[in-house]
Amino acid sequence: MERKQRTCLKCGRWFDSASPANRICRKCSQINNKVPMSEAQLQRQRGAMRHNGRIINDLPEE
Numbered sequence: 001m002e003r004k005q006r007t008c009l010k011c012g013r014w015f016d017s018a019s020p021a022n023r024i025c026r027k028c029s030q031i032n033n034k035v036p037m038s039e040a041q042l043q044r045q046r047g048a049m050r051h052n053g054r055i056i057n058d059l060p061e062e
């Protein structure tokens, strides 16, 4: 188990991140559930994940 302090991409505050993919603090992720920001949009902000040069996360068309 790896816990790291990261800065939230939304509010910029330090928080305990449960995983490398977790870049938004709990407070902001709760807000995210209420605003129309889809997981696909978040992934687009982060950039596509690549594995061996191939994009591994399929982004659904909107």
Ligand SMILES: [Zn+2]
Pocket (backbone or CB within 6 Å): 008, 009, 010, 011, 012, 013, 024, 025, 026, 027, 028, 029
């Ligand atoms: Zn935050």
